[in-house]
Every structure is written in C-alpha cells, then in structure tokens.
Amino acid sequence: MKLLSLMIPSKDKFDDAVHGILNRTEYAHLKNPIKDFIKDIKDNLSNALQKWFKKKLLNMDNPAKVSDTLSTVFMIIGILAIMAIIVIIIVKINKTFERKKRVKEILGEKIDHRTTPATLRQKALSFKNTGDLRQAVRFEFIALLLLMHEKNLVYLDETKTNEEIFKYLRKSNFDRADVFKRISDIFNQTWYGHRLADEESYNQWSEGVELLWKKVIEYEG
Structure with missing residues (x-):
C-alpha cells in the first residue's frame, strides 16, 4: 500500500505536472482551442485515474490482487508516457505551422x-x-x-x-x-x-x- 501511494501521484501533483509542461514560455504562442483541447483531455484522464486508483486500493485484500494492480499501474504509467509524447508532438507540429505563417x-x-x-x-x-x-x-x-x-x-x-x-x-x-x-x-x-x-x-x-x-x-x- 505504501509503495503504491508513492507511485501514484495525487490529483494536484498530476495537474501541476501537466500544467507546468503546457504553460512553458515556448508554448505561449499557442491559441486557446488547442490548449483547451489538451486541458480537457488532461482533466478527464486525471479524474478517471483518481477514481480507478481509489477503487483498486479499497479492494486490495490479498497478494494476488496487489500483483494485478501493480501490473495495471505500470501499464497505465506506460500509457501516460505515450500520451505525454503525443502532446509534445502536437505542440511541436502546431509550432511548425506557426513558423510557416511567414510575415509578408x-x-x-x-x-x-x-x-x-x-x-x-x-x-x-x-x-x-x-x-x-x-x-x-x-x-x-x-x-x-x-x-x-x-x-x-x-x-x-x-x-x-x-x-x-x-x-x-x-x-x-x-x-x-x-x-x-x-x-x-x-x-x-x-x-x-x-x-x-x-x-x-x-x-x-x-x-x-x-x-x-x-x-x-x-x-x-
């Protein structure tokens, strides 16, 4: 249980980490639609994960369930890493389009x-x-x-x-x-x-x- 509490970030920490990435100065030029879209994904994912973790933690009453839950946690961490990469790619692509808007x-x-x-x-x-x-x-x-x-x-x-x-x-x-x-x-x-x-x-x-x-x-x- 203690191990899981260390591995599973709180909602505030999760929000702060994603918010920190999306609000760096190099992304300041992004317009609201893209930022709002990414924010909606982040909020929905955060809420879903919090509910899932709470449910799993309350129902872990034997080693087998602990092992299954740990496997799922690692899988989710991998998925989050992939999603973070996708977000970065979206931002980079948008920056590329902005650069192509050459001043006349x-x-x-x-x-x-x-x-x-x-x-x-x-x-x-x-x-x-x-x-x-x-x-x-x-x-x-x-x-x-x-x-x-x-x-x-x-x-x-x-x-x-x-x-x-x-x-x-x-x-x-x-x-x-x-x-x-x-x-x-x-x-x-x-x-x-x-x-x-x-x-x-x-x-x-x-x-x-x-x-x-x-x-x-x-x-x-």
Whole structure:
C-alpha cells in the first residue's frame, strides 16, 4: 500500500505536472482551442485515474490482487508516457505551422519565400560598403526582426511597433530586451530621423545588433 501511494501521484501533483509542461514560455504562442483541447483531455484522464486508483486500493485484500494492480499501474504509467509524447508532438507540429505563417512585409520591405535573415544582412553589408549607412541600418534591423520571428521569439504583424516588441520581450523575460530597446531607438533615429552621423556611430550600432543576433540564434522557441 505504501509503495503504491508513492507511485501514484495525487490529483494536484498530476495537474501541476501537466500544467507546468503546457504553460512553458515556448508554448505561449499557442491559441486557446488547442490548449483547451489538451486541458480537457488532461482533466478527464486525471479524474478517471483518481477514481480507478481509489477503487483498486479499497479492494486490495490479498497478494494476488496487489500483483494485478501493480501490473495495471505500470501499464497505465506506460500509457501516460505515450500520451505525454503525443502532446509534445502536437505542440511541436502546431509550432511548425506557426513558423510557416511567414510575415509578408517588415518596415516596408517585401518578404517572400526567398528572403532570409542572411540575405537581408547581406544587403545591409552591401549598403555599408557603398557608404549608405542609413540603408545598412534599415536592412540589418529588418534581418534581425525576421530572425526573431522565425525563432518564435516574437510574432510580427502589420500593427506591431518596435515599442510593442520591446514590451513583449521584457514581459517574456528575454534577457536582451534592453539591447533591443537600444538598437530600435538607434534605428528610429537613423531611418526616420536621419541622425546617424558617422561610421563610428554605425559601429556602435553593429555591436548591439551582433550581441542581440547571437542571443536570438541561441533561443530555443
């Protein structure tokens, strides 16, 4: 009996474990229908298991029943493990579909299936080499935004401003949110305010972009 009590989680522990998985930050982008569907499955399964365990524990009065119950417990544990894998697969598939919803335009630049953060950054380098630092800043910033979108760090749409992105990053506890704020301010001053004075200022901008770029690359969304 004591062994079973150790093996069989309470309803609260069961709920907390599943809730913890489904509410990780990397799953924050999931919409309510899928989360509600998974929650319904979890609740129904939890209730059914609790009733079954209570019934079995009350009726265990000989070693044979104990052995049969233990076998069933291990079978249920295996089933739960399989179901956990299925839930993870569903979440991953949904994330894949979200990634395929590519943004069509960033800061006036058309984004098609051939556009990647790398190609945009190459354009930025070309403009830098010709001395057009304003366009270089624009394309490098667009490249960074697209990378953040593809890594599921943020989800871009036509109404999301740089300030809204910064607030989202800060709310999500992204530890380079302050860097994003700094380079987005420099972008605004450069592109909209025409205030990037010289190559030294551009180099300072590039250092911030490089720092953020590396962090986004490491992000597992």
